[in-house]
């Protein structure tokens with residue numbers, strides 16, 4: 315049985331995935347999910363492929379073959395190995411699937427490495443976290459996370475939202491665990507995952523102690539509901555090359571007095587401990603490293619589509635078009651350079667692991683949320699109305715009006731079929747529901763950009779800069 319087959323078997327576990335007001339009875343056969351399920355299974359199968367297996371997996375101390383996102387980087391070369399594996403998975407989906415490629419696996423690995431950080435506050439954390447990490451690593455499980463309270467009123471604490479259990483909160487404790495009620499948002503890829511880590515992603519106050527809880531569940535955990543947004547999936551691969559395969563879905567988690575067993579409760583009633591482990595630099599650097607590798611795949615893809623769009627209508631000789639294409643290449647080259655910089659400047663942490671340099675990673679992440687929307691804008695500028703001037707189906711090129719349509723839709727350098735395929739792909743990226751979702755994703759996935767920029771200002775080591783000015787003016 316391949317890794318993909320094992321994954322398909324795991325999906326039918328009674329998870330309560332809600333779409334269009336109903337629980338989806340069988341993810342692998344449902345039209346809104348089956349294309350993406352096939353893609354995830356296909357990506358997992360790369361781990362069994364003799365060509366890619368060595369690049370994607372390693373042998374653990376228990377003898378299992380595990381994904382490299384779970385590798386503890388004890389050598390500097392391990393940072394590059396991890397990076398290569400992220401790129402293989404991201405390239406396989408053109409960077410548009412963010413959760414299968416290892417973001418939260420890498421985060422869990424970081425927590426495992428630094429699990430002693432909060433032993434004095436949460437004595438059970440190191441052992442529980444170690445068992446959880448080993449379980450996911452050795453069983454090759456996929457994980458996402460949900461960390462935000464419902465928006466409602468952002469000037470208020472979770473405890474001030476009127477109904478006490480609007481945001482996820484502990485209701486009571488029993489011999490077996492904690493009972494939780496309320497919502498957490500949003501778990502990208504939630505319906506497709508094996509595990510979901512739930513914890514506040516922003517700092518909780520002491521008044522919100524009962525909201526300061528970190529635990530993990532499977533999507534089929536009793537009392538847990540996944541409320542999906544509208545599906546952007548299509549069953550028509552020919553006309554919708556991305557949404558037919560890569561709608562990874564975003565879901566709000568609703569907990570209806572779910573009992574979370576103690577073994578899976580990592581932290582409770584402790585805003586400071588959660589914030590300490592969440593904001594740890596080692597953890598952030600290891601997990602965001604994966605994000606930047608994925609962003610390179612995505613920017614490469616958009617730059618390629620832009621180049622093809624321009625060539626397809628013969629506009630590459632115009633200087634302003636060259637300027638726009640060059641901007642796509644600058645984006646790609648600068649994020650790639652930042653990724654390499656972070657990797658080559660990796661440092662040996664006192665815990666004996668290599669960690670990518672944080673500043674280039676943060677810079678790439680923050681640039682990414684401006685670059686990606688601009689890249690989509692460039693695709694629109696290059697295409698004019700081209701993306702909308704296509705027949706609704708590719709098949710029409712061979713229909714009753716075939717000869718006329720083949721003439722009308724041909725490009726400067728390609729036949730009608732190739733040009734219409736390209737335009738449909740470009741529309742998927744820029745104008746479709748999936749495309750709009752991806753723009754929003756790149757703007758927000760790692761936090762509100764206003765605050766992540768401000769955070770980089772606060773964290774930046776400004777002293778060397780000030781010293782330079784100091785030396786100049788005395």
Ligand SMILES: Cc1cc2nc3c(=O)[nH]c(=O)nc-3n(C[C@H](O)[C@H](O)[C@H](O)COP(=O)(O)OP(=O)(O)OC[C@H]3O[C@@H](n4cnc5c(N)ncnc54)[C@H](O)[C@@H]3O)c2cc1C
Nearest residue numbers: 459460461462468499500501502754755758759761762764
């Ligand atoms: C496609 C997509 C996928 C995502 N996937 C995940 C996931 O898998 N897991 C996960 O946990 N999260 C995920 N997120 C959530 C993401 O982390 C948040 O969107 C992001 O942190 C911003 O939070 P918010 O959406 O609640 O917006 P808010 O924080 O409510 O911000 C909305 C607006 O209000 C302003 N604002 C709000 N509060 C303040 C304040 N205190 N000070 C100043 N300005 C404020 C912001 O600047 C912004 O303009 C995803 C988001 C998107 C769009």
